[in-house]
Amino acid sequence: MNQLVENTSFVKSYLKKNKDLFEEISKFIWQHPETRFEEHESANYLSNTLEQEGFHVKRNVAGINTAFVGTFGEGAPFIGFLGEFDALSGLSQTANLTEYKPMEVGGNGHGCGHNLLGTGALSAAFAVKAFLEDNHLPGTVQFFGCPGEEGGSGKTFMAREGVFDHLDIALTWHPSPSNSIMSLSTLANYQIYFRFKGISSHAANSPHLGRSALDAVELMNVGVNYLREHIIPEARIHYAVTNTGGVSPNVVQADAEVLYLIRAPKVNQVEEIYKRVCKIAEGAAMMTETKLTIDFDKACSNYIPNRALEQILHEKLVEAGPGEASVADKAFAKKIWHSLTEGERRNSLDLLKGFGYSGDGSEFEGQFLNESISPYVPSNEINAGSTDVGDVSWIVPTAQCSAATSALGTALHSWQMTTQGITPFAHSGMLRAGEAMALTAIHILEHPDALALIKDEHDKMITKNPYVCPIPHSVKPSVLKK
Known part of the structure; x- marks a missing residue:
């Protein structure tokens, strides 16, 4: 043998x-x-x-x-x-x-x-x-x-x-x-939390006093959806809204959060897309007059x-x-x-x-x-x-x-x-x-x-x-x- x-x-x-x-x-x-x-x-x-x-x-x-x-x-x-x-x-x-x-x-x-x-x-x-x-x-x-x-x-x-x-x-x-x-x-990726902090207010009596974090999340997501046309075809961008600010529609939501997962064939390509996504998030915060916190969660090559x-x-x-x-x-x-x-x-x-x-x-x-x-x-x-x-x-x-x-x-x-x-x-x-x-x-x-x-x-x-x-x-x- x-x-x-x-x-x-x-x-x-x-x-x-x-x-x-x-x-x-x-x-x-x-x-x-x-x-x-x-x-x-x-x-x-x-x-x-x-x-x-x-x-x-x-x-x-x-x-x-x-x-x-x-x-x-x-x-x-x-x-x-x-x-x-x-x-x-x-x-x-x-x-x-x-x-x-x-x-x-x-x-x-x-x-x-x-x-x-x-x-x-x-x-x-x-x-x-x-x-x-x-x-x-x-x-x-x-x-x-x-x-x-x-x-x-x-x-x-x-x-x-x-x-x-x-x-x-x-x-x-x-x-x-x-x-x-x-x-x-395989695709490299980054996973990142984008958290927005606004001001709560009565959504009917004083909506002008509120600053909606949920609006910021929604505007960010819309902006990223427009970005999809302008990234390499092999890349992927996924998101999950992990905090909508509560269940009361008559309150301007002061806190909201979205988790993004960005993928591309190489880490430097992910990094490039990540920077663009961050700019969109900053823009959403400016439009809604909310404060943005970016929390890097994890990544892989x-x-x-x-x-x-x-x-x-x-x-x-x-x-x-x-x-x-x-x-x-x-x-x-x-x-x-x-x-x-x-x-x-x-x-x-x-x-x-x-x-x-x-x-x-x-x-x-x-x-x-x-x-x-x-x-x-x-x-x-x-x-x-x-x-x-x-x-x-x-x-x-x-x-x-x-x-x-x-x-x-x-x-x-x-x-x-x-x-x-x-x-x-x-x-x-x-x-x-x-x-x-x-x-x-x-x-x-x-x-x-x-x-x-x-x-x-x-x-x-x-x-x-x-x-x-x-x-x-x-x-x-x-x-x-x-």
Whole structure:
């Protein structure tokens, strides 16, 4: 038996033997959905599990009480696995149903599959640790507990504090309907609160004495809507009015607030748009004679693919195999497919391409689950989403894969994603991703020449484009406003 087959057999055997443990972890996190920087139960559960497995755990990393790092081994190379475990507000959903039924109306839910993401990365770290022990090899494996990916950019705060600086490579993955390498760059973003302070007054008897903060928010939003025509087409500007000043229409609203999320392919492009949005806000304040406060909330950089590392990760994803869905898996997926809108079904191929799928979708004809692995075709296209993995990729060579955990057409941040979060098919995909990442790490451990090529590619990029963290040092992580 050659070394490649032995390694694959070792990892498959380890994950199969410990399958129940990883499914239990995934289910616990799914059952305790917590939003950004408040993932206390999930963080404690994962940290305790790491310690039980023999990892040294450092908590309260980068001053974030739900961030942690588990470390095993010593010496180079230093291999990191990035794990997420935060949920989304408003996406509560009963598991394994094909109709919308929240467990708690307005409650949290794992509509992005981070219960799977964190556990899959953990399974890879555990498998590599077992491999190091079994073969008495030098090297350090680390699991990074990264909170607040959803709207909080936890990894960007961690990157700002140097948490990833020592790594040789970083690996992660994301649940989706696709088995592929996530080879696309992503959009950088800024998230900012614009708060207006006016003067309250009786809206009928003395409206002339009032200064409406809500008018300022509305005028700002109108101004930004006009700006959309005059920014690059790849950019995105989103907003949510987070304070309308109360529920009394007969009072001139003295306080109002709007939260903006600005995205573009590069940080400097986001910065340019941000400055223009600030001018619009200042104009709205002048028009309404209100006072403006600008509160920078968070940011993240665009993702930088590392082609040399991606190539290895793809080879290992192929070795792990596409998995095989059961009859029950397929029947459930068919019902999920029919719960989607016509527009969501039409978008199913574009959704796959966002995760790095390359093809025309013909292999999915009459199917509702993905049981194939996409060829690896590096792309210069840009995924319109954002991820704080981007900041890690600027610091250390990073690669991401995706493993099919949900029915074709399932969008992230949907109740359908939540309901499929702990199915047998989802857990199969989770462990498939864990296997691919573990095998990639083992390949790096055994092939220093491969690591040299990976680092050379990264160094050439960074030399021309030095990393600057997009979050100012004065900004601290913030929990989700309820």
